[in-house]
Structure formats: structure tokens, C-alpha cells
Amino acid sequence: MNLNLENKRALVLGASSGLGFCVAKTLAREGARTVISSSDEKRITEAAKNIKQETNRAAIPFKADFSNKTEISNLIEKTLEALGGIDLLFTNTGGPPPGYFMDFGDDDWQNAFETQLLYLVRVLKLVIPIMQKEEGGRIVNNTSISVKEPIDNLLFSNVFRAGVAGLSKTLANQYAKDNIIINCTAPGYTKTERLKSLFDARAAAQGRTPAEIERQITSGIPLGRIPEPEEFAEVVAFLLSERSSAVSGAIITIDGGVTKCLF
Numbered sequence: 305m306n307l308n309l310e311n312k313r314a315l316v317l318g319a320s321s322g323l324g325f326c327v328a329k330t331l332a333r334e335g336a337r338t339v340i341s342s343s344d345e346k347r348i349t350e351a352a353k354n355i356k357q358e359t360n361r362a363a364i365p366f367k368a369d370f371s372n373k374t375e376i377s378n379l380i381e382k383t384l385e386a387l388g389g390i391d392l393l394f395t396n397t398g399g400p401p402p403g404y405f406m407d408f409g410d411d412d413w414q415n416a417f418e419t420q421l422l423y424l425v426r427v428l429k430l431v432i433p434i435m436q437k438e439e440g441g442r443i444v445n446n447t448s449i450s451v452k453e454p455i456d457n458l459l460f461s462n463v464f465r466a467g468v469a470g471l472s473k474t475l476a477n478q479y480a481k482d483n484i485i486i487n488c489t490a491p492g493y494t495k496t497e498r499l500k501s502l503f504d505a506r507a508a509a510q511g512r513t514p515a516e517i518e519r520q521i522t523s524g525i526p527l528g529r530i531p532e533p534e535e536f537a538e539v540v541a542f543l544l545s546e547r548s549s550a551v552s553g554a555i556i557t558i559d560g561g562v563t564k565c566l567f
Contacts, residue, residue, distance in 0.1 A: 307334050307545035307546075308545060308547075309334040309541065309544070309545055310336070311336070312331075312337070312392050312544075313336070313390055314339070315338075315339045315380075315393050315394070315431070316331065316341070316394045317342070317394065317395050317397065317427070318342055318395075318396035318397045318398060319340035319348065319351055319363075320340075320342035320344055320347035320350075321347065322494075322496035323494065323496060323533050325354075325533075326533040326534050326536065327540045328340045328355060328363055329354075329355050329359060330537040330538060330540070331392070331394075332361040332362075333358075333359045335361070336392065338363045338364070339363070339366060339382075339386055340352060340363050340364070340365050340366075341367065341379055343367065343369045345365075348365040351363070352364065352365040364386050364387075366379055366383070370419055370423035371415070371419050371423060376427055376430070377426075380427070380431065380434075390431055390438075390441065391440075391441050392443075392544045393431050393441065393443045394444050394446065394544065395428075395443070395444070395445045395446060396446040397420060399461060399498050400458070402457045402505045403457060403459060403460075408459070408460075417464060420460060420461075420464035420467075420468070421471075424445060432479060436482050439482070439483060441485075442484075442485050442543070442545070443485070443487070444486075444487050444544055445469075445489075446489050446491070447465040447468050447469050448465045448490055448491060448492075449491065449557060449559050449562065450465050451490055452555070452557060452565050453563050453565055469555055472486050473488075476552050477553060480552050485551070485552050486553065487548075487551055488554070488556065489536070489555075489558055490556065490558065490559070490563075491531075491536050492559025492562045492563065493530050493559070493560075494530065494531050494532070494535075495530050499530070500514070503517045503518055503521075518530075524562060525561065525562045526561035526562070529560065530560070531558065539556060543556065
């Protein structure tokens with residue numbers, strides 16, 4: 305299927321590694337002109353080099369601290385200067401630290417709010433008017449299967465990613481009339497650096513090995529394996545394309561079947 309993403313102008317957040325990197329690489333391979341961003345300048349520059357090597361398409365890297373309102377504004381301005389507009393947006397940040405309710409103080413809660421939810425409010429307030437002027441656009445906000453089923457030791461993910469889902473559904477309904485299509489992805493366990501760190505933390509908390517944790521998790525996935533980030537990215541590329549024009553306000557679960565809920 306031709307996704308018709310050639311020369312579409314895309315901004316991908318949290319793209320230095322993992323899911324965001326794979327989304328940026330997939331969009332570049334499909335012909336999109338892509339700006340990528342993360343808070344680590346060295347890593348995002350390296351990611352751009354890797355995308356160029358793997359796809360023969362340039363990705364433009366910009367550093368931005370998503371907890372900083374000014375840096376978010378600067379990122380959008382730089383993206384407009386580089387691309388001339390924004391047709392496609394994939395929002396994504398590094399996962400919050402694992403832990404339980406009594407583990408965290410007020411500063412932890414404030415930081416999680418700013419980096420997991422408030423950053424998105426700030427980004428969308430800037431990008432939606434741009435898409436309105438362009439008479440349309442596609443937005444995919446990345447969340448987690450925690451919006452479907454809370455995960456025991458991922459308190460901040462359970463709380464703030466649910467907020468992302470609620471915000472996305474509300475805005476999808478409000479801006480569909482402007483041909484701005486907004487959806488969420490909800491990945492489950494996916495083979496990324498983030499997953500390895502979660503396995504390590506859970507193993508330490510339970511006095512087990514990461515390999516034991518991985519075997520336990522894999523045994524609960526109907527597919528019998530942990531999905532690859534490239535599989536996730538292909539779904540995102542479809543959602544950002546005109547081929548998914550009737551899908552709006554949805555949460556698309558990409559987890560190998562691990563979640564048991566119906567909706």
C-alpha cells in the first residue's frame with residue numbers, strides 16, 4: 305500500500321532512540337521530510353545520521369527540553385523554518401520512572417506532569433493553528449497500554465498517559481471539522497532500551513534476573529514474542545497517512561494481544 309507520504313512535512317518528538325527513532329526512520333523511508341527532536345543533542349544528532357545512512361533521506365535534528373515552554377516554542381519555529389509547515393506530528397517522550405505511590409514526592413509529580421502531559425498541551429497549542437492554516441494535518445500521540453490497563457509499578461504512566469488519551473479524544477472531536485485527525489497509539493512491551501531498563505528495575509525489586517522477567521512477560525503475550533519497534537512504527541505511519549482518514553479519536557493498541565480489555 306502506498307501511504308502517499310512523499311514530501312509530507314513531519315515533526316517527530318522523542319526521536320533519539322526507541323519508538324520515536326523508528327517512527328522517524330519509517331516516515332523518512334516513505335519519503336517524508338522529517339524534523340526529529342529530543343532533549344539530548346548528541347543522541348538526536350547521531351539519530352539523524354543513522355536515518356540518513358539507513359534510508360538515504362535526511363532528517364533534521366533539533367534539541368529541545370520538553371519540560372521547557374521556551375524550548376518547545378523554539379522547536380516549532382525551527383521546524384517551520386526548515387520545512388515551511390507541519391503536516392504530520394508524532395508526539396512522544398521518554399517513559400517516566402517506575403515506582404509506587406509512596407516512592408514519590410511533590411517534585412516527582414510536578415516533573416512527571418510537565419514531561420508527560422503539559423509538554424503535549426504546549427506543543428498542540430502551537431501546532432494545531434499551523435495545521436488549521438494548512439487546512440488539515442495528522443497527529444499521533446503516543447501513550448501506553450497503561451491507558452487500557454494500569455501497570456503495577458508504572459504509576460506516572462498510569463496517571464498522565466491517561467490524561468494524554470483524554471486530551472487527544474477531546475481535541476480529535478473538536479478539530480475534525482478542520483481536517484485535523486488526532487489519534488493515540490498504545491504500545492505494549494516492545495524491544496527498546498526503555499523495556500530493558502524496566503526489566504532491570506522489576507528484577508531488582510523482585511530479587512530475580514532480567515531474563516526471568518522477560519520470559520514471564522513473553523509467556524503472557526499471545527503472539528509468543530515481544531513486538532519489534534519497527535512493527536509499531538509501521539502502524540504509526542499508516543495513522544499519519546491519508547489511508548487512515550476515517551480513523552479519528554482512536555487509541556490503537558500495538559501490544560501483540562497482551563491487553564485483555566475489550567475497549
